[in-house]
Amino acid sequence: MDSREKKHESQEEDLPSQPQTPPSRLTEVTPSQNLLQVHRNQEAEAKDVVVTPSKQRRCSCKASRCLKLYCECFVAVSYCNNGCNCLNCHNNLAYETTSRQEAIKAILECNPDAFKPKISSSSPHGINDFQEDVRQRQILGKHNRGCHCKRSGCLRKYCECYQANIRCSENCRCRDCNNFEGISQEIMQQTRINAAVNMSIKRKRKAASSHSVAARDSSAVPHLVQNNHTVDYVVRNGDTCLLTVPNNQAVPGSTTSTYRSSLSNTIQLGHVKELCSLLVSKSVQVAH
DNA sequence: GAGTTTGAAACT
DNA sequence: CAGTTTCAAACTC
Ligand SMILES: [Zn+2]
Ligand SMILES: [Zn+2]
Ligand SMILES: [Zn+2]
Ligand SMILES: [Zn+2]
Ligand SMILES: [Zn+2]
Ligand SMILES: [Zn+2]
Numbered sequence: 001m002d003s004r005e006k007k008h009e010s011q012e013e014d015l016p017s018q019p020q021t022p023p024s025r026l027t028e029v030t031p032s033q034n035l036l037q038v039h040r041n042q043e044a045e046a047k048d049v050v051v052t053p054s055k056q057r058r059c060s061c062k063a064s065r066c067l068k069l070y071c072e073c074f075v076a077v078s079y080c081n082n083g084c085n086c087l088n089c090h091n092n093l094a095y096e097t098t099s100r101q102e103a104i105k106a107i108l109e110c111n112p113d114a115f116k117p118k119i120s121s122s123s124p125h126g127i128n129d130f131q132e133d134v135r136q137r138q139i140l141g142k143h144n145r146g147c148h149c150k151r152s153g154c155l156r157k158y159c160e161c162y163q164a165n166i167r168c169s170e171n172c173r174c175r176d177c178n179n180f181e182g183i184s185q186e187i188m189q190q191t192r193i194n195a196a197v198n199m200s201i202k203r204k205r206k207a208a209s210s211h212s213v214a215a216r217d218s219s220a221v222p223h224l225v226q227n228n229h230t231v232d233y234v235v236r237n238g239d240t241c242l243l244t245v246p247n248n249q250a251v252p253g254s255t256t257s258t259y260r261s262s263l264s265n266t267i268q269l270g271h272v273k274e275l276c277s278l279l280v281s282k283s284v285q286v287a288h
Numbered sequence: 289g290a291g292t293t294t295g296a297a298a299c300t
Numbered sequence: 301c302a303g304t305t306t307c308a309a310a311c312t313c
Contacts, residue, residue, distance in 0.1 A: 064297095069297055150295075151295085
């Protein structure tokens with residue numbers, strides 16, 4: 001049991017306010033002298049010292065050293081930051097020359113597109129009024145590599161398409177996909193569908209485990225809407241909604257805490273009926 | 289917070 | 301390419 005690397009939470013080494021802070025873009029830092037084999041991140045603050053100025057990533061890697069594509073920060077080509085909870089992180093300036101660059105190089109060798117964004121916004125050709133209008137509705141774009149979901153129905157954040165708030169495309173090879181075009185993706189609808197999916201999954205799992213091996217493969221996830229048909233599942237009054245909502249959509253009344261707060265958002269039967277009819281009418285329109 | 293589920297990434 | 305393992309996030313309780 002070598003005391004090789006543990007996390008030193010107690011020791012907090014405040015960055016001694018680097019005297020050199022080039023106001024320019026990337027900060028070129030001299031080979032850091034502090035060879036402290038830190039395992040907690042205390043690199044760049046929220047200041048402008050990060051590699052990629054985009055939004056702050058938050059990883060919690062434990063075994064990858066934040067040097068594989070598992071790491072959200074690394075895959076975004078940005079250093080880990082104070083918000084990360086990673087362990088034994090090498091995705092920072094201190095390891096830039098020692099291991100980070102090599103890792104990047106190796107990965108690029110296998111897949112030159114590894115660090116390219118996986119979501120391409122849908123405006124390849126000159127977008128004009130039409131497409132632009134559609135685009136304003138957000139939600140369009142393609143997952144370049146597609147998802148391969150099997151049990152999530154592509155309606156949970158396990159699915160990268162759903163997570164990115166886009167519909168599945170032909171690049172995807174998902175099974176029992178419910179993240180298809182034809183339904184307006186307003187929050188309420190997605191929310192409602194999610195509730196149904198969640199409960200459906202729950203029930204099927206319970207039944208499957210409690211009984212036997214049967215009822216496993218075929219359909220843990222129901223097909224929710226068939227073009228101009230009604231919905232074939234039931235949301236009872238009082239059923240709880242788990243409110244999984246794709247990114248960049250605001251959830252009214254949901255806080256970032258735990259989903260316990262979301263649990264209070266119960267679906268009311270009246271609303272459901274309303275939404276169902278709305279849903280059907282819209283799907284008919286689109287089916288045209 | 290601990291434990292489970294999920295699918296991308298990595299590996300064979 | 302397919303099957304398996306590893307991994308970290310999403311999710312559940
Ligand atoms: Zn990481
Ligand atoms: Zn990180
Ligand atoms: Zn890290
Ligand atoms: Zn999917
Ligand atoms: Zn997909
Ligand atoms: Zn799908």
